[in-house]
Amino acid sequence: MDGMEDQPRGLPDTSRPNVARAYDYLLGGIESYPADREQAAALLRICPALGMAALENRYFLARAVTWAAEHGVTQFVDLGAGPPIRKARAGVLEDIHLTAQAACPSARVAYVDHDPVVCRRSRTFRAPARGVAVTAADMTDPASVLADLGLRAVIDLAQPACFIFGLALSLLPPGLARHVAAGYMRRAAPGSLVVVSCWRCEDEALWKQLRKAYTAAPAYNHAPGEVQGFLAGLDLVPPGIAATQHCRPGWRDAPVTPPGAVYVLGGIARKPG
Numbered sequence: 001m002d003g004m005e006d007q008p009r010g011l012p013d014t015s016r017p018n019v020a021r022a023y024d025y026l027l028g029g030i031e032s033y034p035a036d037r038e039q040a041a042a043l044l045r046i047c048p049a050l051g052m053a054a055l056e057n058r059y060f061l062a063r064a065v066t067w068a069a070e071h072g073v074t075q076f077v078d079l080g081a082g083p084p085i086r087k088a089r090a091g092v093l094e095d096i097h098l099t100a101q102a103a104c105p106s107a108r109v110a111y112v113d114h115d116p117v118v119c120r121r122s123r124t125f126r127a128p129a130r131g132v133a134v135t136a137a138d139m140t141d142p143a144s145v146l147a148d149l150g151l152r153a154v155i156d157l158a159q160p161a162c163f164i165f166g167l168a169l170s171l172l173p174p175g176l177a178r179h180v181a182a183g184y185m186r187r188a189a190p191g192s193l194v195v196v197s198c199w200r201c202e203d204e205a206l207w208k209q210l211r212k213a214y215t216a217a218p219a220y221n222h223a224p225g226e227v228q229g230f231l232a233g234l235d236l237v238p239p240g241i242a243a244t245q246h247c248r249p250g251w252r253d254a255p256v257t258p259p260g261a262v263y264v265l266g267g268i269a270r271k272p273g
Helices: 019-026 034-046 050-070 096-103 116-125 142-147 149-154 174-187 204-213 224-229
Strands: 075-079 108-113 132-136 162-166 193-201 262-270
Touching (some): 019 034, 019 050, 034 050, 034 204, 050 096, 075 096, 108 116, 116 132, 132 149, 174 193, 174 224, 193 204, 193 224, 224 262
Parallel strands (some): 075 108, 075 162, 108 132
Antiparallel strands (some): 193 262
């Protein structure tokens, strides 16, 4: 992690905001430090709707995972997973493996993240669960991620799996985001799913303010057409790419009017064959 040279060895760098911890704070979690909370507070001052958008993203991911499990895809790879969801707002959010196993008790989940603190927390609070693996790897390298022996212990790539990019592609430029998503699908079995969500701001002036205030990492304001491009060559599940609060798998229609200046786009696609 950047700045670790100024920290005691083995301890997290808490002097700078962290992507995963700031997002956890938006969800009402407990995995943040003052710099993360200051980062989130600065963003909320600019756009109070960010907190609700973060929650809508998690609700969408839960719906997508439940739908996938109910339709026979019971292997999940959570890419850029972030920290465990603990004591989140309203107590209604939960980790992917809990959602998946509630729909199908035999579901298996691999959490992938390159942040050492996230991985350590995941090994403490996620890995002890049945059918769960934690992989320390950079999600932008699909070959290395999918070759990990821990991941392969719970994920059989000869069978359909569901690959989840929950806001993770918002941190990549469009070309790299397309390349990464395609890299996983090339290695996935037919019938595999991709679940994607990305931040979206319809107001360019507001986006410039948010981007300037967000110092944890580079961020990209992907348009709906770009998000759909990340799923090129796959079959979109209705209603296609839509605001997450309107994106319910299998629904044929979703409002096309943006729900606000800032929201989250979501979608699900299946590998044909």
